[in-house]
Amino acid sequence: MDKTSFEGWLESVSTTFLSLNDQQRNQCLDHLISLSGAVQLRHLSNGLETLLKRDFLRLLPLELAFYLLRWLDPQSLLTCCLVCKQWNKVINSCTEVWQSVCQELGWKIDESIQDASHWKVVYLKARLRMTQLKDQEAFETSSLIGHSARVYALYYKDGLLCTVFSVDYNDELDLLVSGSADFSVKVWSLSAGSCLNTMTGHTEWVTKVILQKSEVESVVHSPGDYILLSADKYEIKVWPLGREINCKCLKTLSVSEDRSISLQPRLQFDGRYIVCSSDLGVYQWDFASFEILRVIKLQDPANLSLLSFGKVFALLFDNHFLYVMDLRTEVISGRWPLPPYRKSKRGSSFLAGVTSWLNGLDGGNDSGLVFATSMPDHSIHLVLWKENG
Numbered sequence: 001m002d003k004t005s006f007e008g009w010l011e012s013v014s015t016t017f018l019s020l021n022d023q024q025r026n027q028c029l030d031h032l033i034s035l036s037g038a039v040q041l042r043h044l045s046n047g048l049e050t051l052l053k054r055d056f057l058r059l060l061p062l063e064l065a066f067y068l069l070r071w072l073d074p075q076s077l078l079t080c081c082l083v084c085k086q087w088n089k090v091i092n093s094c095t096e097v098w099q100s101v102c103q104e105l106g107w108k109i110d111e112s113i114q115d116a117s118h119w120k121v122v123y124l125k126a127r128l129r130m131t132q133l134k135d136q137e138a139f140e141t142s143s144l145i146g147h148s149a150r151v152y153a154l155y156y157k158d159g160l161l162c163t164v165f166s167v168d169y170n171d172e173l174d175l176l177v178s179g180s181a182d183f184s185v186k187v188w189s190l191s192a193g194s195c196l197n198t199m200t201g202h203t204e205w206v207t208k209v210i211l212q213k214s215e216v217e218s219v220v221h222s223p224g225d226y227i228l229l230s231a232d233k234y235e236i237k238v239w240p241l242g243r244e245i246n247c248k249c250l251k252t253l254s255v256s257e258d259r260s261i262s263l264q265p266r267l268q269f270d271g272r273y274i275v276c277s278s279d280l281g282v283y284q285w286d287f288a289s290f291e292i293l294r295v296i297k298l299q300d301p302a303n304l305s306l307l308s309f310g311k312v313f314a315l316l317f318d319n320h321f322l323y324v325m326d327l328r329t330e331v332i333s334g335r336w337p338l339p340p341y342r343k344s345k346r347g348s349s350f351l352a353g354v355t356s357w358l359n360g361l362d363g364g365n366d367s368g369l370v371f372a373t374s375m376p377d378h379s380i381h382l383v384l385w386k387e388n389g
Contacts, residue, residue: 057090066094074101074123092117105130106312106326108360122363129366132386133324133334139370142382168211170226175241177228179206185230185239199239201249204232207265211241215271216288220250229274231267234259236276251290255283266306277306282314296330307350307371310358315371317350322371322383338373339381349374353384 001009017028036044057065069077069091077097081088091097098119099109105126113119132138166179169190176188185199185206208231214221221227221240227250228239236253255261255278268275273293274285282296298304300318307315307322313333316323321335353369371383 057087062090065090066097069094069097070100074104074127077101092120095119098123102126106328106360108362110362125363126361129361130333136334136336138334138366138386139322139336139383140386142384143375143379145379166207166209168209170211173211173226173241175211177209177211179209179230181205183232185209185228185237187228187241197247199228199230199237199247199249201237201252202230202232202235204234206230206232208267210267210269212269212271214287216286218288218290227269229267229269231263231265231276233262236263236267236274253285253290255280264305268306268309275306275309282306282309284309296325296327308352308355308358310355310360312360313358315352315355315358317371336383338371338383339375 017025020028033041033044060068069080072080077091081091093116095114095116098116102119102123103109105123107122107126109119129138167176169176171190174190175196176190178186178188180186183200183202183204183206185202186195187197187199188194189196208229210229212227212229214225214227215223217223220238226241228241230237230239234254234256237249238251238253239249240247253274255263262279264277264279266277269287272287274287276283280295281298282294283292284294284296285291286293296314298316303318304316304323305318307317309315310327312327314325314327316325317338319340320338322338323335324333325331326333350371350373352371354365354367357365367385367387369382369384373381375381
């Protein structure tokens with residue numbers, strides 16, 4: 001067949017082929033392959049390899065390649081790094097991809113660091129740490145022995161573990177605040193050792209006091225104002241930090257007007273949000289409006305208590321385990337067994353240690369004390385971060 005006749009025949013066959021459905025096309029190809037010899041099959045193999053195994057990372061502009069890589073899950077990214085040196089080089093140069101997968105694990109991101117290899121290493125460390133949390137391998141235990149009688153309360157600040165009862169202080173203001181079983185809150189001068197003010201209004205033991213600077217504005221306070229919070233079994237009271245005798249409470253918060261729901265003595269305040277656990281779950285209030293923003297329902301709220309609350313994680317515990325909850329999903333990420341301890345009704349015989357990691361792990365804040373509680377043998381049981389392998 002001459003060239004002109006062949007081209008005409010090929011055009012006719014192509015037109016007919018395009019008019020067929022997919023099944024008919026496949027049958028045609030199967031028939032042609034069965035009629036082909038070694039030369040044709042080799043040609044077909046080489047052509048298919050070129051068509052089906054195109055290296056899109058080489059062919060696409062880097063911006064498009066990076067965009068496509070962001071749709072892959074972390075494990076697929078690591079697998080792609082093993083394909084060839086070129087793929088490994090491209091993937092390891094995509095900073096946003098590795099920063100994104102680190103954020104998904106609750107890792108804090110420093111935008112000033114634009115080294116992709118750094119964030120890949122951080123991701124591998126983050127994945128290992130989260131796996132350790134899940135497999136109960138992230139922490140280790142220790143004990144402090146020395147007391148000859150029961151330790152009623154623990155306090156931890158700036159790396160120092162002390163035994164105290166319901167106090168907070170501020171060196172800049174030269175003030176210490178305390179709550180008592182006499183239903184009162186007192187403000188003391190640290191340097192003079194004298195009582196400056198007494199707040200009354202609680203009808204139960206004051207189990208928690210917090211002295212903190214407000215970061216938001218409302219009708220009763222401005223940003224930068226120091227605020228005193230005190231909590232009893234049913235109420236949280238917000239006080240101005242003034243020197244007026246018997247000053248008035250700015251606001252009283254509760255989860256039930258008829259006092260049918262008790263608050264647990266676990267109160268947190270960061271200047272923006274108030275967080276407290278109760279018999280129903282964990283409540284979060286907006287400090288600007290004093291409205292309830294969030295209620296985290298716990299499976300066993302009567303026994304499961306809040307230890308500390310961050311932006312990414314929360315630390316909870318019951319009579320048997322210490323739990324890490326991912327606040328983005330409200331799912332328990334891991335747990336750690338606890339020995340039988342004496343759970344104080346005043347809620348002051350246990351505490352969280354370093355809590356910065358609850359706002360997001362950064363590769364450097366997963367160290368030091370996690371949890372401490374007093375034991376029946378008068379020792380103090382410690383849960384510490386295990387060195388990340």
